[in-house]
Amino acid sequence: MFDFSTFLTDTYAIALTTAMLATMVILCLYYGLFHFRVGRWQPKEGGTQPGQEALPPVSVVLTAHNDANWLKENLVYLLEQDYPDFEVVVVDYMSQDDTPFVLKLLKDYYPHLKVVPFKEDVNLFQGKKYPLSIGIKSARHDILMLADPNCIPNNMRWLRGMVKGYGRKETQVVLGYCGIRPTTTLLGLMQEYDNLAYSTHYLGSALLGFPYTGSGRNLSYRRQFFFDQGGFIRHYSVAAGSDDLFVYHNADRRNTAVALDADARLTIEPCTTFAQWHRQRLDRVATRGWHSTASRLCEQAVPLANLGFYAAALLLLLHGGLPWGMVLVALALKWAWQIVALAQPAKRFEAGPSYLAAPLMEIYFVVANTFLILMPLPNNRKFKK
DSSP: OOOOTTGGGOHHHHHHHHHHHHHHHHHHHHIIIIIIHHHTOOOOTTOOOOOGGGOOOEEEEEEESSOHHHHHHHHHHHHTOSOSSEEEEEEEESOOSSHHHHHHHHHHHOTTEEEEEEOSOOOOSSSSHHHHHHHHHHOOSSEEEEOOTTOEESSTTHHHHHHGGGGSTTOOEEEOOEEEOOOSSHHHHHHHHHHHHHHHHHHHHHHTTOOOOOOTTSEEEEHHHHHHTTTTGGGTTSSSOTTHHHHHHHOOTTTEEEOOSGGGOEEEOOOSSHHHHHHHHHHHHTTGGGSOHHHHHHHTHHHHHHHHHHHHHHHHHHHOSSOHHHHHHHHHHHHHHHHHHHHHHHHHTTOOGGGGGHHHHHHHHHHHHHHHHHSOOOOOOSSOO
Protein backbone atom coordinates (compact mmCIF):
# COMPACT_ATOMS: atom_id res chain seq x y z
CA MET A 1 0.00 0.00 0.00
CA PHE A 2 1.10 3.55 -0.67
CA ASP A 3 1.65 5.84 2.31
CA PHE A 4 0.06 9.26 1.75
CA SER A 5 0.45 10.58 5.30
CA THR A 6 3.42 12.80 4.41
CA PHE A 7 1.94 13.87 1.10
CA LEU A 8 -1.24 15.28 2.66
CA THR A 9 0.77 17.82 4.66
CA ASP A 10 3.32 18.65 1.97
CA THR A 11 2.17 21.71 0.02
CA TYR A 12 5.07 21.48 -2.41
CA ALA A 13 4.28 17.85 -3.27
CA ILE A 14 0.59 18.64 -3.69
CA ALA A 15 1.42 21.47 -6.12
CA LEU A 16 3.75 19.25 -8.14
CA THR A 17 1.21 16.43 -8.23
CA THR A 18 -1.50 18.82 -9.40
CA ALA A 19 0.80 20.08 -12.16
CA MET A 20 1.73 16.54 -13.20
CA LEU A 21 -1.90 15.37 -13.36
CA ALA A 22 -3.12 18.53 -15.12
CA THR A 23 -0.50 18.27 -17.87
CA MET A 24 -1.12 14.54 -18.11
CA VAL A 25 -4.82 15.15 -18.76
CA ILE A 26 -3.98 17.80 -21.39
CA LEU A 27 -1.60 15.44 -23.18
CA CYS A 28 -3.98 12.48 -23.07
CA LEU A 29 -6.76 14.64 -24.50
CA TYR A 30 -4.40 15.80 -27.21
CA TYR A 31 -3.45 12.22 -28.13
CA GLY A 32 -7.10 11.31 -28.39
CA LEU A 33 -8.24 14.40 -30.31
CA PHE A 34 -5.35 14.43 -32.80
CA HIS A 35 -3.83 10.95 -33.12
CA PHE A 36 -7.08 9.03 -32.96
CA ARG A 37 -8.88 11.57 -35.15
CA VAL A 38 -6.28 11.28 -37.92
CA GLY A 39 -5.93 7.52 -37.55
CA ARG A 40 -9.67 6.80 -37.59
CA TRP A 41 -10.76 9.55 -39.99
CA GLN A 42 -13.25 8.68 -42.69
CA PRO A 43 -14.58 11.06 -45.38
CA LYS A 44 -17.97 12.59 -44.62
CA GLU A 45 -21.01 11.24 -46.35
CA GLY A 46 -22.52 13.42 -49.02
CA GLY A 47 -19.33 14.60 -50.73
CA THR A 48 -19.31 14.20 -54.47
CA GLN A 49 -16.73 11.73 -55.71
CA PRO A 50 -16.10 12.34 -59.41
CA GLY A 51 -16.13 9.40 -61.75
CA GLN A 52 -13.67 8.76 -64.56
CA GLU A 53 -15.51 11.08 -66.90
CA ALA A 54 -15.76 13.89 -64.31
CA LEU A 55 -12.19 13.98 -63.02
CA PRO A 56 -10.92 17.57 -63.37
CA PRO A 57 -7.66 18.26 -65.22
CA VAL A 58 -4.65 18.65 -62.92
CA SER A 59 -1.21 20.28 -63.08
CA VAL A 60 1.63 18.84 -61.01
CA VAL A 61 4.25 21.51 -60.24
CA LEU A 62 7.81 20.85 -59.05
CA THR A 63 10.91 23.01 -58.69
CA ALA A 64 14.29 21.39 -59.31
CA HIS A 65 17.87 22.48 -58.68
CA ASN A 66 20.61 19.91 -59.28
CA ASP A 67 18.10 17.10 -58.74
CA ALA A 68 19.07 14.85 -61.65
CA ASN A 69 19.34 11.71 -59.52
CA TRP A 70 15.93 12.19 -57.91
CA LEU A 71 14.29 13.06 -61.22
CA LYS A 72 15.73 9.95 -62.88
CA GLU A 73 14.30 7.76 -60.11
CA ASN A 74 10.99 9.43 -59.27
CA LEU A 75 9.65 11.64 -62.05
CA VAL A 76 8.44 8.72 -64.15
CA TYR A 77 6.06 7.73 -61.31
CA LEU A 78 4.41 11.13 -61.63
CA LEU A 79 4.35 11.02 -65.42
CA GLU A 80 2.79 7.54 -65.44
CA GLN A 81 -0.10 8.41 -63.09
CA ASP A 82 -3.43 6.71 -63.77
CA TYR A 83 -5.33 9.90 -64.55
CA PRO A 84 -7.14 11.00 -67.71
CA ASP A 85 -5.93 14.61 -68.08
CA PHE A 86 -2.87 16.02 -66.36
CA GLU A 87 0.47 17.69 -66.96
CA VAL A 88 3.71 17.80 -64.99
CA VAL A 89 5.46 21.18 -64.84
CA VAL A 90 9.10 21.14 -63.73
CA VAL A 91 10.91 24.42 -63.14
CA ASP A 92 14.61 23.75 -63.64
CA TYR A 93 16.29 26.60 -61.80
CA MET A 94 19.94 26.95 -62.79
CA SER A 95 20.83 23.28 -62.41
CA GLN A 96 24.49 22.52 -63.06
CA ASP A 97 24.23 18.74 -63.06
CA ASP A 98 22.43 16.45 -65.53
CA THR A 99 18.96 17.80 -64.66
CA PRO A 100 18.42 19.50 -68.09
CA PHE A 101 19.50 16.33 -69.91
CA VAL A 102 17.22 14.09 -67.80
CA LEU A 103 14.26 16.41 -68.38
CA LYS A 104 14.93 16.60 -72.11
CA LEU A 105 15.09 12.81 -72.36
CA LEU A 106 11.83 12.39 -70.45
CA LYS A 107 10.19 15.13 -72.49
CA ASP A 108 10.78 13.09 -75.65
CA TYR A 109 8.72 10.24 -74.20
CA TYR A 110 6.12 12.18 -72.22
CA PRO A 111 4.52 15.09 -74.11
CA HIS A 112 2.55 16.10 -70.98
CA LEU A 113 5.84 17.05 -69.30
CA LYS A 114 6.45 20.81 -69.44
CA VAL A 115 9.93 22.10 -68.58
CA VAL A 116 10.50 25.72 -67.57
CA PRO A 117 14.28 26.32 -67.66
CA PHE A 118 16.18 29.13 -65.95
CA LYS A 119 19.80 29.53 -66.97
CA GLU A 120 20.40 32.82 -65.17
CA ASP A 121 19.68 33.85 -61.61
CA VAL A 122 16.72 36.23 -61.91
CA ASN A 123 15.34 35.48 -58.44
CA LEU A 124 15.39 38.79 -56.58
CA PHE A 125 14.20 37.02 -53.43
CA GLN A 126 15.40 34.10 -51.34
CA GLY A 127 14.17 30.52 -51.57
CA LYS A 128 12.05 28.71 -54.12
CA LYS A 129 8.98 30.95 -54.03
CA TYR A 130 9.85 32.76 -57.25
CA PRO A 131 10.59 29.56 -59.27
CA LEU A 132 7.46 27.95 -57.83
CA SER A 133 5.38 31.00 -58.75
CA ILE A 134 6.67 30.77 -62.34
CA GLY A 135 5.77 27.08 -62.41
CA ILE A 136 2.25 27.86 -61.18
CA LYS A 137 1.90 30.62 -63.75
CA SER A 138 3.03 28.20 -66.48
CA ALA A 139 0.48 25.55 -65.44
CA ARG A 140 -2.56 25.13 -67.66
CA HIS A 141 -5.02 23.67 -65.18
CA ASP A 142 -6.73 25.13 -62.12
CA ILE A 143 -6.08 22.28 -59.68
CA LEU A 144 -2.40 22.23 -58.69
CA MET A 145 -0.53 19.38 -57.03
CA LEU A 146 2.76 20.35 -55.38
CA ALA A 147 5.57 17.94 -54.57
CA ASP A 148 9.37 17.78 -54.49
CA PRO A 149 11.68 15.85 -56.84
CA ASN A 150 12.57 13.41 -54.05
CA CYS A 151 8.92 12.45 -53.48
CA ILE A 152 7.52 9.21 -54.83
CA PRO A 153 3.78 8.36 -54.93
CA ASN A 154 2.44 5.47 -52.93
CA ASN A 155 0.96 4.12 -56.17
CA MET A 156 -0.17 5.27 -59.61
CA ARG A 157 -3.42 6.71 -58.24
CA TRP A 158 -1.94 9.59 -56.25
CA LEU A 159 -3.70 12.26 -58.35
CA ARG A 160 -7.03 10.49 -57.90
CA GLY A 161 -6.47 10.27 -54.16
CA MET A 162 -5.68 13.97 -53.80
CA VAL A 163 -8.52 15.09 -56.10
CA LYS A 164 -10.98 13.39 -53.72
CA GLY A 165 -10.26 16.26 -51.36
CA TYR A 166 -12.15 18.56 -53.72
CA GLY A 167 -15.44 16.79 -53.03
CA ARG A 168 -16.92 20.04 -51.65
CA LYS A 169 -17.51 22.95 -53.99
CA GLU A 170 -15.94 25.50 -51.62
CA THR A 171 -12.66 23.58 -51.17
CA GLN A 172 -9.61 25.55 -52.29
CA VAL A 173 -6.79 23.83 -50.38
CA VAL A 174 -6.13 20.11 -49.82
CA LEU A 175 -3.52 18.95 -47.31
CA GLY A 176 -1.82 15.63 -47.94
CA TYR A 177 0.66 13.41 -46.12
CA CYS A 178 4.22 12.61 -47.11
CA GLY A 179 5.88 9.81 -45.16
CA ILE A 180 9.47 8.81 -44.50
CA ARG A 181 10.50 5.45 -45.91
CA PRO A 182 10.85 3.16 -42.86
CA THR A 183 14.39 2.12 -41.95
CA THR A 184 15.99 0.29 -39.06
CA THR A 185 18.63 2.93 -38.27
CA LEU A 186 18.27 5.16 -35.22
CA LEU A 187 18.45 8.31 -37.36
CA GLY A 188 15.78 6.93 -39.66
CA LEU A 189 13.50 6.05 -36.74
CA MET A 190 13.91 9.53 -35.27
CA GLN A 191 12.99 11.14 -38.60
CA GLU A 192 10.05 8.78 -38.98
CA TYR A 193 8.70 9.63 -35.52
CA ASP A 194 9.27 13.38 -35.97
CA ASN A 195 7.51 13.38 -39.34
CA LEU A 196 4.62 11.26 -38.05
CA ALA A 197 4.08 13.43 -34.96
CA TYR A 198 4.38 16.71 -36.90
CA SER A 199 2.11 15.57 -39.73
CA THR A 200 -0.48 14.22 -37.32
CA HIS A 201 -0.49 17.57 -35.54
CA TYR A 202 -1.17 19.75 -38.58
CA LEU A 203 -3.57 17.27 -40.19
CA GLY A 204 -5.43 16.79 -36.90
CA SER A 205 -5.64 20.55 -36.46
CA ALA A 206 -7.14 20.85 -39.95
CA LEU A 207 -9.69 18.14 -39.15
CA LEU A 208 -10.65 20.10 -36.04
CA GLY A 209 -11.28 23.13 -38.23
CA PHE A 210 -8.05 25.04 -37.60
CA PRO A 211 -5.66 24.53 -40.54
CA TYR A 212 -2.46 26.40 -39.82
CA THR A 213 0.24 24.80 -41.98
CA GLY A 214 0.91 22.15 -44.58
CA SER A 215 3.75 20.34 -46.27
CA GLY A 216 4.89 21.35 -49.75
CA ARG A 217 5.88 17.73 -50.26
CA ASN A 218 2.20 16.92 -50.74
CA LEU A 219 -0.06 19.93 -51.05
CA SER A 220 -2.77 21.01 -53.44
CA TYR A 221 -4.65 24.22 -54.09
CA ARG A 222 -6.44 25.93 -56.91
CA ARG A 223 -4.40 28.08 -59.26
CA GLN A 224 -7.00 30.85 -59.31
CA PHE A 225 -7.13 30.85 -55.52
CA PHE A 226 -3.34 31.26 -55.45
CA PHE A 227 -3.51 34.37 -57.61
CA ASP A 228 -6.61 35.74 -55.87
CA GLN A 229 -4.73 35.60 -52.55
CA GLY A 230 -1.67 37.35 -53.98
CA GLY A 231 0.51 34.25 -54.12
CA PHE A 232 3.59 34.62 -51.93
CA ILE A 233 3.74 38.43 -52.05
CA ARG A 234 3.05 38.85 -48.34
CA HIS A 235 6.09 36.82 -47.32
CA TYR A 236 8.49 36.96 -50.28
CA SER A 237 11.17 38.38 -47.97
CA VAL A 238 11.52 35.10 -46.03
CA ALA A 239 13.12 32.18 -47.87
CA ALA A 240 11.00 29.42 -46.33
CA GLY A 241 7.24 29.24 -46.10
CA SER A 242 6.04 28.54 -49.63
CA ASP A 243 3.85 25.89 -47.98
CA ASP A 244 3.61 26.90 -44.30
CA LEU A 245 2.92 30.62 -44.68
CA PHE A 246 0.64 30.25 -47.69
CA VAL A 247 -1.57 27.81 -45.78
CA TYR A 248 -1.32 29.85 -42.57
CA HIS A 249 -2.51 33.07 -44.24
CA ASN A 250 -5.13 31.64 -46.59
CA ALA A 251 -6.56 28.35 -45.29
CA ASP A 252 -9.60 28.16 -43.02
CA ARG A 253 -12.12 25.58 -41.87
CA ARG A 254 -14.42 26.26 -44.82
CA ASN A 255 -11.99 26.16 -47.74
CA THR A 256 -9.59 23.43 -46.56
CA ALA A 257 -9.83 19.65 -46.75
CA VAL A 258 -7.48 16.75 -46.07
CA ALA A 259 -6.67 13.71 -48.22
CA LEU A 260 -5.67 10.79 -46.00
CA ASP A 261 -6.41 7.79 -48.21
CA ALA A 262 -3.55 5.44 -49.07
CA ASP A 263 -3.79 6.58 -52.71
CA ALA A 264 -3.05 10.19 -51.71
CA ARG A 265 0.29 9.51 -49.99
CA LEU A 266 3.81 10.35 -51.05
CA THR A 267 7.06 9.04 -49.56
CA ILE A 268 10.61 10.35 -49.36
CA GLU A 269 13.90 8.80 -48.38
CA PRO A 270 15.21 9.74 -44.92
CA CYS A 271 18.18 12.06 -44.59
CA THR A 272 21.46 10.18 -44.44
CA THR A 273 23.18 12.51 -41.95
CA PHE A 274 22.07 14.23 -38.78
CA ALA A 275 23.33 17.59 -40.09
CA GLN A 276 21.12 17.35 -43.18
CA TRP A 277 18.08 16.49 -41.07
CA HIS A 278 18.89 19.29 -38.61
CA ARG A 279 18.89 21.81 -41.48
CA GLN A 280 15.45 20.60 -42.54
CA ARG A 281 14.16 21.02 -39.00
CA LEU A 282 15.62 24.53 -38.83
CA ASP A 283 13.84 25.40 -42.08
CA ARG A 284 10.58 24.21 -40.53
CA VAL A 285 10.78 26.76 -37.70
CA ALA A 286 12.24 29.54 -39.87
CA THR A 287 8.78 31.05 -40.39
CA ARG A 288 7.79 31.13 -36.73
CA GLY A 289 8.19 34.91 -36.58
CA TRP A 290 5.41 35.30 -39.15
CA HIS A 291 2.85 33.48 -37.00
CA SER A 292 0.79 35.43 -34.49
CA THR A 293 1.63 35.22 -30.79
CA ALA A 294 -1.60 33.33 -30.11
CA SER A 295 -0.82 30.87 -32.91
CA ARG A 296 2.71 30.28 -31.60
CA LEU A 297 1.35 29.64 -28.11
CA CYS A 298 -1.11 27.10 -29.50
CA GLU A 299 1.66 25.39 -31.46
CA GLN A 300 3.83 25.21 -28.34
CA ALA A 301 1.06 24.08 -25.98
CA VAL A 302 1.88 20.37 -26.33
CA PRO A 303 5.70 20.77 -25.97
CA LEU A 304 5.13 22.99 -22.92
CA ALA A 305 2.72 20.45 -21.43
CA ASN A 306 5.28 17.71 -22.01
CA LEU A 307 7.99 19.80 -20.39
CA GLY A 308 5.74 20.51 -17.41
CA PHE A 309 4.73 16.86 -17.03
CA TYR A 310 8.25 15.47 -17.03
CA ALA A 311 9.60 18.28 -14.84
CA ALA A 312 6.86 17.71 -12.25
CA ALA A 313 7.36 13.94 -12.32
CA LEU A 314 11.14 14.28 -11.91
CA LEU A 315 10.82 16.76 -9.04
CA LEU A 316 8.33 14.49 -7.30
CA LEU A 317 10.73 11.56 -7.56
CA LEU A 318 13.57 13.69 -6.18
CA HIS A 319 11.46 15.38 -3.50
CA GLY A 320 9.79 12.22 -2.31
CA GLY A 321 6.54 13.87 -1.20
CA LEU A 322 4.42 11.50 -3.29
CA PRO A 323 5.06 7.75 -3.16
CA TRP A 324 7.39 7.01 -6.07
CA GLY A 325 5.17 4.14 -7.15
CA MET A 326 2.34 6.58 -7.90
CA VAL A 327 4.62 8.67 -10.10
CA LEU A 328 5.65 5.57 -12.03
CA VAL A 329 1.99 4.58 -12.44
CA ALA A 330 1.22 8.03 -13.90
CA LEU A 331 4.16 7.72 -16.27
CA ALA A 332 3.14 4.22 -17.34
CA LEU A 333 -0.49 5.21 -17.99
CA LYS A 334 0.50 8.27 -19.98
CA TRP A 335 3.04 6.33 -22.06
CA ALA A 336 0.65 3.45 -22.73
CA TRP A 337 -2.10 5.77 -23.95
CA GLN A 338 0.40 7.70 -26.07
CA ILE A 339 1.61 4.54 -27.84
CA VAL A 340 -1.92 3.25 -28.41
CA ALA A 341 -3.05 6.61 -29.80
CA LEU A 342 -0.04 7.16 -32.08
CA ALA A 343 -0.41 3.61 -33.38
CA GLN A 344 -3.61 4.76 -35.14
CA PRO A 345 -2.04 7.21 -37.63
CA ALA A 346 1.05 4.99 -37.88
CA LYS A 347 -1.19 2.16 -39.07
CA ARG A 348 -3.09 4.42 -41.47
CA PHE A 349 0.08 5.79 -43.02
CA GLU A 350 1.93 2.46 -42.93
CA ALA A 351 4.73 4.07 -40.94
CA GLY A 352 7.43 2.00 -39.28
CA PRO A 353 7.71 0.97 -35.63
CA SER A 354 8.96 4.32 -34.31
CA TYR A 355 5.66 4.91 -32.49
CA LEU A 356 6.57 2.09 -30.08
CA ALA A 357 9.41 4.27 -28.80
CA ALA A 358 7.18 7.36 -28.61
CA PRO A 359 7.86 8.08 -24.90
CA LEU A 360 11.63 8.05 -25.40
CA MET A 361 11.37 10.00 -28.66
CA GLU A 362 9.13 12.53 -26.98
CA ILE A 363 11.59 13.14 -24.16
CA TYR A 364 14.36 13.70 -26.70
CA PHE A 365 12.29 16.12 -28.76
CA VAL A 366 11.16 18.05 -25.67
CA VAL A 367 14.83 18.96 -25.20
CA ALA A 368 15.82 19.16 -28.88
CA ASN A 369 12.87 21.32 -29.92
CA THR A 370 13.46 23.69 -27.02
CA PHE A 371 16.99 24.33 -28.26
CA LEU A 372 15.73 24.47 -31.86
CA ILE A 373 13.28 27.25 -31.02
CA LEU A 374 15.95 29.22 -29.17
CA MET A 375 18.50 28.95 -32.00
CA PRO A 376 18.92 31.78 -34.53
CA LEU A 377 16.93 31.44 -37.71
CA PRO A 378 18.79 29.64 -40.50
CA ASN A 379 20.64 31.76 -43.03
CA ASN A 380 18.66 32.32 -46.20
CA ARG A 381 19.83 30.27 -49.15
CA LYS A 382 19.24 31.33 -52.72
CA PHE A 383 17.34 28.14 -53.48
CA LYS A 384 15.77 26.38 -50.54
CA LYS A 385 13.97 23.09 -50.96
